[in-house]
Each structure stands twice: as C-alpha cells, then as structure tokens.
C-alpha cells in the first residue's frame with residue numbers, strides 16, 4: 001500500500017490518499033482542541049491510544065453487523081480505511097446527562113436516562129454545529145429519510161455494544177459522538193473514530209472522568225486518564 005498526498009488535516013487527524021482510490025490512510029495526532037478550536041493543546045500519546053482504541057472497537061462493532069470504514073492498522077498512528085463521503089452530521093447518543101444536554105435543559109450531570117437519546121448536529125464550524133432534527137437534516141439535503149433511519153439504528157446498536165463492553169471493564173459510557181459516511185455505491189457505514197476524544201467515559205465506581213472532559217475542563221491528569229482507559233480496554237473481560 002503506497003501512501004499518497006495529504007488530502008486533509010483536521011483538528012486531531014490527517015488523511016492521506018493511497019494508490020487505491022477506494023482506500024485512505026488516517027493518521028492520528030496528539031493535538032487536542034475544544035470549544036470549536038478556541039482551546040488548543042497537546043495530549044502526549046493520544047494519537048497512538050485513539051488509533052488503537054478506535055480500531056479495536058470498530059472491529060468489534062463490525063462483528064455485530066454494523067459496517068465500518070476500518071480496514072487495517074498500519075502502525076501506531078496510522079490506519080487504512082475505506083474512502084467515504086462524510087455525512088455532515090454529528091450523531092450523539094446519550095445514556096446519562098452531561099455536557100451540552102445538561103446546560104441546554106438544566107439537568108444535573110449524572111442523571112441517568114430511562115432509555116438512550118439520539119441527537120444530530122449539523123457539522124458546520126461557521127454555524128457552531130447547530131442541533132437539528134431528522135426533518136431538518138432531510139430538508140437541508142444532508143440525508144434521505146431511509147439514510148437517517150439507518151443512521152439512528154446503527155447509532156443505537158453502537159451504543160448497546162459499547163455500553164456493555166465498557167461496563168465489563170468498570171467504565172460507564174455516558175455519551176458519545178459518531179460520524180457516518182457513504183461508500184461510492186451509497187452504502188452508509190460508520191466512519192471517523194471512537195475514542196476518549198469522542199466519548200464520555202467515567203470510572204463506574206468513583207465516577208472519575210476518563211476522557212477529553214479532563215482537557216476541556218482543565219481537570220489535569222489528561223494523559224494518565226487516556227492511558228488508564230486504554231489499559232481497561234485491553235483487560236480481559
């Protein structure tokens with residue numbers, strides 16, 4: 001597999017072409033940003049952890065019947081993935097109130113929901129990623145009705161899998177953000193990453209935050225939280 005030109009550099013990843021037009025290489029960086037890029041920093045070793053964690057989880061999610069972009073881990077920071085056109089929606093699943101949900105609806109962090117919620121934000125930095133519903137996403141031409149139903153079904157499937165996976169390792173999955181893409185033939189698959197950058201993960205006993213909120217909220221111990229969650233991930237359950 002020949003690595004080609006850099007196609008894109010995002011906040012946490014770079015994407016390269018390959019000699020196969022249906023495959024790309026994703027390279028994970030240690031850079032961290034929050035609040036739409038207003039807060040910037042580095043989390044040492046984050047790229048290596050997010051690459052490994054995301055790949056391991058995507059492999060297991062694929063086993064549950066949800067298609068993903070993962071093809072092959074190339075090295076510590078780089079992974080071969082299927083080329084998709086990203087659907088410009090952040091798909092957020094929540095099990096417990098936190099973050100923007102708590103702020104928006106005035107609900108204390110930690111309130112457990114009777115069933116998970118799925119919400120969508122329009123991926124658009126200029127507009128500040130506004131919240132939108134299924135009808136808005138369809139009206140904006142971002143997805144069809146059928147596609148959004150598939151996305152919701154997959155998002156809840158990912159949540160069921162991840163919740164029990166983490167629970168067995170003493171970690172509570174509070175919420176997470178995922179993204180989907182379309183293959184050349186239009187098939188919707190899970191893309192992007194699943195990592196402590198994109199999930200809220202709490203120690204089940206102590207409720208200690210083991211994710212990017214430590215960076216967002218200046219709680220300290222960011223590198224060690226990422227390492228701890230990686231250690232738990234690799235534990236036999």
Ligand code: 5GP
Pocket residue numbers: 090092098099100101175176177197198199200212
């Ligand atoms: P909230 O809407 O409460 O800020 O975030 C909900 C969940 O989605 C959290 O797990 C958070 O990490 C993730 N999330 C939401 N937006 C983004 C984003 O722009 N980037 C990343 N990395 N995660 C996000």
